[in-house]
Amino acid sequence: MSRLSPAVAIVDDHPVVLAGARAWFGAAGITVTAAGGDLRIAWNPDGLRADVVVVDLQLADTHVSWDALGDLVTAGRRVVVYTMRDDRETALRCLDAGCATFLTKAEGEEHLVAAVHAAAQDLPYVPPALAGAMSANDASDRPRLTDREQEVLLAWFQCESKQLVAARCNLSPRTVEGYIDRVRVRYARAGRPASTKAALVARALQDGLIHLDDL
Template identity: 30%
Template sequence: MIEIAAIDNDRMLLEGMAAWIAKVPDIRLTATASSVADFLSQAVSARIVLLDLNLEDFSDPVDNVASLVAAGFTVIVITVVPDLSYILATTEAGAAAYVAKTANLTVLSDAIRAVARGDSPLTTEHAFWLGRDDRPDRPELTPREHEVLVAYGRGMTVDAVGRQLGIAAGTVRTYLERAKQKYADVGRPIRHRGQYTERIREDALGRERLPGSGASPPPVG
């Protein structure tokens, strides 16, 4: 028996998924949650997690995948929104598979079984989106460089970034210089303040919400 968990803020969907999965003899849905934080606070036996890409708590999809993977779970991302940047980024963050919510039960159950065997199956949709990766070269930023770059690129002052992150202004400048150098190394130099904003937009950094979700992200700072 393959035990799975599901994280989705849509209770009706979770209940429907439980009924759906109940038709599959070798897969059992044993835990559900509306957020990653809620899920990680539970003691669960399932090690495979179906994760909705677009949760309503404004959490970052990439951070959600990374947190679950770091906690030892195998993640299958499910979504109705085929957002290319997030599909690519969550795959890079360690998601083992991507399944569209429009897929049928056979596709989902096959993906679950493949992941349980240790494979990383490619659905037709996942292969299509991975094949459309036309992003510019992106530097490998550390988590702190990422935080500083996003906060500063959104218009915060160096001092304000330091206060928000609990670090000295001089340390903020150091992280910004490191990020600038990394962007220069991949041929995308940052020459003025406005290009910090351009880089976080181009690379989909710090996006709390998918486009067209109907809600605005909380203000920074």
């Protein structure tokens, strides 16, 4: 379980970015357990203490591989991508890899700090660049959900528990669980798994099943 004040590991090879991020996180009460320009810091003892790993995709003229990001996600790490890249394809690819969210460095302190707090609590966070990428997404691998599945899914995003969803939708908690499980299965079959609530919110936003105003 994440701490009230989360801890973060920063993977970035630009000294100015590292110094700035350390200052921003310190002012926000976020502890930096490890920082440096090599992805291996996320796996060292100090890096493993972090609730969230902030990763720049470009390190020393080398692009961090999607497999490397996937390894972090598979290991249960919450990954926030913070990069100079601002193209839609990269943003959506990061979501498909299971990252908690995607930010451009132009979005700065406010969004980076908010993204780390959200990721540490497994909550969705959609900064402007990612919102733009999602709204422009025209992928053909969107699962088809029934109206009732969409209704339950939106209620779950807006409620703190499945028991509250059950009361709102006049269903049993077990039935609510069944609807949500079916949605997860549909995404998994489409090759776009969403194992956490935050990931499922990101998928639904990306596919136009819900909108930011709904949240």
